[in-house]
Amino acid sequence: MMPVIKSSREDAIEAIMREFRKSGYDAASLARLSAATGLGKSSLYHYFPNGKEDMAKAAGALVVALVEEAVIDPLTGSGSLKARLQKATTGLSKLYNGGKASCLIDLFTIGEAEAATPGLAKAMAEALLRAFTGVAEEAGRPKKDAKIIAERAVIEIEGALVLARALGSTRPFQRMLARLPTLLIGNAG
Amino acid sequence: MMPVIKSSREDAIEAIMREFRKSGYDAASLARLSAATGLGKSSLYHYFPNGKEDMAKAAGALVVALVEEAVIDPLTGSGSLKARLQKATTGLSKLYNGGKASCLIDLFTIGEAEAATPGLAKAMAEALLRAFTGVAEEAGRPKKDAKIIAERAVIEIEGALVLARALGSTRPFQRMLARLPTLLIGNAG
DNA sequence: TCCATTGTACCGAACGATTGGTATATTGGG
């Protein structure tokens, strides 16, 4: 059995992910990442031999896992459609800190990030699209409609996060979350 | 009368704006901005005495003007609601190069950009919200509903641009543009 | 049991390169 205590590396990855999601890839300097983790710059290279690129990949992998846990798993799990969507919206709210945190699908498609984490943003977007498409189909939408509805769902999530950031208010994100279930399954359920 | 030939400064601002919208603020180094404009560093500092910050402000001002021209003016101008929205969607498509170009409301709320152009992203978002709210009200929506509809419009624009970037496809943006008029004015004409 | 060896975790100092920015010419058209 694995030890219960989280390794220092996992702690570091969490802090690194937070920093990347706060500053974006390019503005997250090693100095900042060092401060965020409490580890010296040189110590970071112990856990991440390839430097910033490795850190971005680790942060990306963590976010992928969090999205899976908070959104994908609930959606593809058991229970009524309504109940599953309820879980997913709660998960989304937690994942994005109620609208205060940004999404890597956005941040990691800007500047030098894509070179460090090739295909990551696309994979994350496609995973969300797949899950939402499944839900919309289950609610009785024709396959083609389901895909477009799912696309709208992802668009609304990303757009709401951008607008919330620009306005300095979480309200747009909250309202978006409230209408997500209706968008995806209408009155079915 | 102003000379017809565009000044070298205006040319530079256009190129700078393109570079900022391609790379984001932090990854747009002076070296890249120099290459993008074809101007040496000394020339850039001749036109923009405060350096990168001035360039970001100039790029921001240009984008504000372009948004005004392509979206706001058409929406608040004359003609039927439908016709005006048609003009605005055409304007949006041009402004964002059919979904290939990013929006400063997104890019300039990441990293160090906000310090260089304080309030710019918020002002741009609010200008769009105002214009869309006016249109929705004119279409007969109650004031409160109009505001929420306008918010959804901005959210869809920003979200579609993010998703298009992540997937490497302009399709999501195109579909979003197609449903924008219906979102804003329903079947009113 | 002793102790040499190995592995893990970390750090200060320095690296070469690049960052944003400045100072001082030089150029060339009006």
Next chain:
DNA sequence: CCCAATATACCAATCGTTCGGTACAATGGA
């Protein structure tokens, strides 16, 4: 001649990265 425009050369600061090293725990053969 004037002055906008550009070139050349430079700067301190920071960038991501590497190096040499310390402290300590675990391992394992004599």
